[in-house]
Amino acid sequence: MIKVKPLEDFILFKTITVKISSGIVLPDDSKMKSNLVKNIVKAVGPKVKTVKKGNEIVILPGARLKLDYPERDFEPDLYMTRLANVCAVFV
Numbered sequence: 001m002i003k004v005k006p007l008e009d010f011i012l013f014k015t016i017t018v019k020i021s022s023g024i025v026l027p028d029d030s031k032m033k034s035n036l037v038k039n040i041v042k043a044v045g046p047k048v049k050t051v052k053k054g055n056e057i058v059i060l061p062g063a064r065l066k067l068d069y070p071e072r073d074f075e076p077d078l079y080m081t082r083l084a085n086v087c088a089v090f091v
Helices: none
Strands: 010-019 035-044 056-059 078-082 086-090
Touching: none
Parallel strands: none
Antiparallel strands: 010 035, 010 078, 035 056, 056 086
16 A cells, blocks of 8 residues: 655545434434544644644545545545644544
């Protein structure tokens, strides 16, 4: 498997979908999904000091780049974003 090393202030993370179930009844037109997505940091660039490998992060919607190169052997569901797009880190 090919390793990816983020540069500057980029963060490499993997998304993990977690199924949820609850007893809350939502209207049919609700935008709520029955899945949550966890963003787990896999690697950080040299200028990133506040986020570490293994942290779970919250990022701005749409602020991610999917690493999807068919000719490369990447781990599935890998994304990159800039540190400025990280809203929170779970501690």
